[in-house]
Amino acid sequence: MIAVADPPTKVPDKVHALPDHISPTAAKDYLGCSLRFFFGRVLAIPQATSPALHLGKCVHAALQHYHLAVWRGGDASPEAVTQAYEDIFMTMERDEGPVSWKDEKARNKAHADGLRVVAAYLDSPGVLKESPKAVEVFLREEIDGLSVPLTGAIDLVRQDLVPVDFKTSASKPDPATAAFDHELQLVCYQLMIEKATGKTPPALDLLFLVKTKTPQVIPVSIAPADEHRKQRAVKMLETAVQGIAEERFHPQPGMHCSWCSFRNECGKWKGDAA
Ligand code: SF4
Incomplete structure (x- = not known):
């Protein structure tokens, strides 16, 4: 999906205060590892954007441009969609970066990969043709x-x-x-x-x-x-809501630790992260 960011999960300002809302993304994040949720969404520790996340956001932005154009009668041509992709690739990198590219070659490959999958969608049988809801x-x-x-x-x-x-x-x-x-x-x-x-x-x-x-x-x-x-x-969802409200944040080690950017913070946890 275009990564429309979830509104930041509001930190309960007193013990056992419920969060303002819950989204499936936040709940899955909490249920996956509550301590990672705490570092990322409660403390909001800054993280570099991964290349995969950056690319996903750019592809979604290009598709969003296409879908809005079909919906509202805008320019849905491949050229316009490509331009939307190019614009977002640059602006997101500038405004939401840094992106943790390995090197310039990796950046160029990701850029080209994104263009190719967007073109594949536009050519696919599943491409949106009629006005959506x-x-x-x-x-x-x-x-x-x-x-x-x-x-x-x-x-x-x-x-x-x-x-x-x-x-x-x-x-x-x-x-x-x-x-x-x-x-x-x-x-x-x-x-x-x-x-x-x-x-x-x-x-x-x-x-x-x-x-x-x-x-x-x-x-x-x-x-x-x-x-x-x-x-x-x-x-x-309710399990996540109650866990957030009661500030139950603890390590939940697993395969997801391999790509967790909070391993340093996690290693210092002594049971009092909340
Ligand atoms: S390293 Fe693993 S256990 Fe620790 S916060 Fe990250 S995902 Fe959770």
Whole structure:
């Protein structure tokens, strides 16, 4: 998705104060490692932008330009989309950097990879052709069973209310694994769409833009959640909300430590990070 940043999670100003809201991204972040969440979202320790994150943001910005143009009758030509990509690549690097490029060659490769996956999307059967319901729509909804509002920005909502989330990826995803990995995010989108419109979307979609030598566009579509899946998602969100409110922040080591930029801070943790 274009990385529309979550609004910073508000730090509870007193013990057991609930956060202002919860997003699926913040909840997944908290549930993945609560101490990493604390360093990144509560203390807001600055981090260099990873090349993959920078590229993902730029690809999403280019797609956003295209989708808005289709929606509002703007310039949806490949040239205009390419220009949008070029502009965002430079401005994000300047305004949200530094990006941790290994060297100039790596930067140039990432730049070219992004252009190729954007072009692949524009040429793909799944490219948006008809006017959508919404582009980059930010929702904030009260959900039964959740102590705070649920928030989220959906990349694209098609006319039939199907939410679509775009992912850039280095390798071809396994559909079942991808669906499982992104279940919380997609079910949250369903919950918010249902609350906002009173209707259930007929599907929940992911579209992977794969940066292989020949770029690939891989759709993954899952059925809308039944009551059990919705309740599971709400319970996960509420677990994060209560953990944040009660300031339960501790190391949760795992494979994700390999790409965690807070390993130094984590190593100094003595149980009193909160
Ligand atoms: S190094 Fe691992 S355990 Fe420590 S904060 Fe990062 S993700 Fe969590």
